[in-house]
Amino acid sequence: MISDRLKNIVLKELDLDDFDFKDSTTADMVPGWDSLTHIQIIVAVEKNYKIKFKGIEILKIKNMGELQSLIDAKLAAVSTGL
Amino acid sequence: MNKGDLFTCPFTVNSEIYNGFISLFNDKNPLHTNSDYAVHQGFSGKVMHGNILNGFLSYFIGECLPVKEVLIQTQEIKFLKPVYLNESLLLHAEVEDVHESVNTIVLKYYFENRDKVKVAKGKIQIGLLK
Numbered sequence: 001m002i003s004d005r006l007k008n009i010v011l012k013e014l015d016l017d018d019f020d021f022k023d024s025t026t027a028d029m030v031p032g033w034d035s036l037t038h039i040q041i042i043v044a045v046e047k048n049y050k051i052k053f054k055g056i057e058i059l060k061i062k063n064m065g066e067l068q069s070l071i072d073a074k075l076a077a078v079s080t081g082l
Numbered sequence: 083m084n085k086g087d088l089f090t091c092p093f094t095v096n097s098e099i100y101n102g103f104i105s106l107f108n109d110k111n112p113l114h115t116n117s118d119y120a121v122h123q124g125f126s127g128k129v130m131h132g133n134i135l136n137g138f139l140s141y142f143i144g145e146c147l148p149v150k151e152v153l154i155q156t157q158e159i160k161f162l163k164p165v166y167l168n169e170s171l172l173l174h175a176e177v178e179d180v181h182e183s184v185n186t187i188v189l190k191y192y193f194e195n196r197d198k199v200k201v202a203k204g205k206i207q208i209g210l211l212k
Contacts, residue, residue: 039155039184039209046181053183 002064006071009048010064013041023065049075083148083187087177091146093138093193094170095130103131130165135193135202142173143208151211155186159204163195170196178205185210 002021011019014032027033033041045067046052051074061067104110112119113129120128136159143154165171175191187210192203 036155039186042184043181043186043188043207046183047179052181055183055185058183 002068005048006045006064006068009044010041013037013044021064023063023068025064026062045071051075051078083177083180085177085180089142089146089173089175091138091142091173091175092170093173094168095134095165096168099134099137100130100167103134103137107131107133125164125166127166130167130169132159132161132165132202135159135161135165135171138171138173138193139191139206142175143206149210153209153211154206155209156207157204158206159202161202163199163201165193165195165201171201175206185212 002023002025007019007021010021010030010033011017014030014037016031019030021030027038042053042058049071051071053070053074057070061070104115109131113123113125114120114131115128117128120126136157139157139159140154143152144150171193173191173193175189177187178190179188181187187208189206189208190204191206192200194200
């Protein structure tokens, strides 16, 4: 399930009022989500959550659900000190 | 480039740059071209176009960083004090954050004049091209 926090980050970066994000939502389904805005979204996510991704992790992400899972895993690693 | 890296770059808003900016963009607002008007508005003389500083930033990013394969992705600037003709400025920039996942660097910067007064500040996000 996509959190409101992640949803709002993406909406803000894409200048969208609302969008029904699902786990299966891919970038090409979202208005304005292209290669340039993708960079802005990832940077915004890293800033907002105070986490850092690896390039290979970003390349592997196929949809919003996988992005949410990666964020959750990063946050869990931070909270457990890993 | 790494977080905390510092850079400086000197600039002067000389007549060539001032007149060139007006010639290219045709902004002849009296604040920029009429000394009497500018003084009447409370300034010390003709106020230089703030976006001349954006030209300096373009030069800094494109020519002064240790890497040339760069692309400005976002840029913000706040004008804090007026800049006058022939005023010399020093740009200070620092790598604030590195987003390796998307080959992106965020620099925070400020321009200061000879009196060490900050005249503008902001942030620039640049992408490192492969």
